[in-house]
Amino acid sequence: MTNTDIKARQPLANQEQSLHLLRQMLRIRRFEEKSTELYSAMKIRGFLHLYIGEEAVAVGVAEALSTDDAVVATYREHGHAIVRGMSMGAIMAEMYGKVDGCCRGRGGSMHLFDAEHRLYGGNAIVGGGFPIAVGLALADHLQKKARVTCCCFGEGAMAEGEFHESMNLASLWQLPVLFVCENNFYAMGTALELSESVVDLSSKAAAYAVPTATVDGMDVIAVAEAAKKASDTVRETGAPFFLECRTYRFRPHSMFDPELYRSKQEVDGWKQRCPILSLTNRLKEKGWIDDSTLEKLEEDIATEIASAVDFAEQSEWESVEDLTRFVYSDVGVN
Amino acid sequence: MEQQLRKMTYRDALNEGLREALQKDERVFLMGEDVGRYGGCFAVSKGLLDEFGPERIRDTPLSESAFTGAGIGAALGGMRPIVEIMTVNFSLLALDQIMNNAATYLHMSGGLFNVPLVIRMATGGGKQLAAQHSHSLEGWYAHIPGIKVLCPATLEDARGMLWSALLDPDPVLIFEPAVLYPMERTLAVDAGPVAIDKAKLHREGKDLSLISYGSCLHKCFDAAAILAEDGIEVDVIDLRTLRPLDTESFLTSVAKTHRALIVDEGWRSGSLAAEVSARIMEQAFYQLDAPVERICSAEVPMPYAKHMEEAALPQVASIVATARRMVHG
Structure with missing residues (x-):
């Protein structure tokens, strides 16, 4: 059993990779900032859970996954969908509720699915994705496919019975699941120490004989390295691994959250550790990025987002005649 | 052969x-x-x-x-x-x-x-x-x-x-x-896969449609045999698939018998029997000679004692008595 404690910050790998990681984090950040605007403009409705502050986790973990691996995520999954390779247009149109959305506008922000990139949601039931991830890994095990199923969840989900049932099953049957705990220290508004009798989350996985590691989730380089080791272990052993990424949500839980449960001082403290800001600063120190490069990067991302918004605006609404389509499969569809 | x-x-x-x-x-x-x-x-x-x-x-x-x-x-x-x-x-x-x-x-x-x-x-x-x-x-x-x-x-x-x-x-x-x-x-000996989108008419009669599924179907068979001795002939329909319901099967039967009795082991309120009954009312109301009736389980948590459990579940005697009343008034 290994438990890698949070280390001092990792050295930057190389310029190209570091810039790539920065770009991915910025794509998520700017996409979500735009989404907030569009929510206020009432273009996006329903629940909207922002990942802002936590980008290093999705981006770092994605580096460790191949296109053939599967991802099971939560209702806070815009970042996972973007770094998985889905087009921003398909995601934005989905949040608009338009037919060109990745799920024809039926799922919205909380239910992003993509067959090509093997993203199995987007689940709005906390803990609901655990068993599905175990099942996907079971299918790979039975079909002798050497793939990893990455199951992302918040620390709040670890109080659900499904976490314990699934951790036990994955370990008992030795199934290739990479469990990634995005520990942002609040289950909606309930602090970790108010919801868990044991706040050392890795020890819960270790109790099921699952190897664990804990990493600074605000350091994308560290997350990428830890996720690579973790996924390598899953690939080599065909067995589960538990990776805890300690991170923080800068924005409210959803669009209806006055944030009574945490202080501005605490939030500001974490914002000092913004994964995008800190990587940018380190790149500047190294001389690997300058203001004009950064400006160009921002421009490119702004263009990508503008085109996604345009795509969503232009897309049609699904015909109401299709309301009952896909309650059951069309004949011949499998 | x-x-x-x-x-x-x-x-x-x-x-x-x-x-x-x-x-x-x-x-x-x-x-x-x-x-x-x-x-x-x-x-x-x-x-x-x-x-x-x-x-x-x-x-x-x-x-x-x-x-x-x-x-x-x-x-x-x-x-x-x-x-x-x-x-x-x-x-x-x-x-x-x-x-x-x-x-x-x-x-x-x-x-x-x-x-x-x-x-x-x-x-x-x-x-x-x-x-x-x-x-x-x-x-x-x-x-x-x-x-x-x-x-x-x-x-x-x-x-x-x-x-x-x-x-x-x-x-x-x-x-x-x-x-x-x-x-x-x-x-x-050569039994194989069966359709899962159709109900099955097991027994034919002109006087009443007994609509059921699962273990209650067998109680309906017994009831139908007893009723036949009285000269009451009933259709016995096994719904088989509860979703999606083969509505056509019981509407066709009711068009012939003009009376429907649904036997369902579920609790009555909001039951499958209620759904079947509603569909008959909606789609075959003018075919009916008597109100649709239901025999369901008593709305209690199931007791352990044998006599109490029997009293809670649909039974052959109650099916027979209800059918007789529906046919003869």
């Missing part, structure tokens, strides 16, 4: 269906509590572990939500899992997975992900198992769009519904009335 018949139990028929499915398709596997070494809580999967090995006959921990959800995941991943939940009562621990995931994925993903999963479970009372082990919740499950709900009452269906369910691209729940496991009948 005379059809060759074999004597066997409902349990044997289910076992044969499972064996056939495991032989026919390598993607099929069975998982659930005690399905392997124990041979199944009701001995339905007896012998399968020896024949197919522990990778395909998987004993699970007591984690209904995890192994049912794992069935969904495995189905999404290219397998054809059969999940056995020991009884419908325990299925409530997996309800989140069934309702929030299995039933929603296809529609919610805009048609991207269908879930070809079969879930089997025992259902119903009549074995003095008291309040937590006697539920008939199949009608409740039939409320949920996105899943199909089957209830085999005969050996043909016990043997043949499973393969048809496995061929279905969407989640199918099969409810096996526990009192039927030891029921002995004959089954054709």
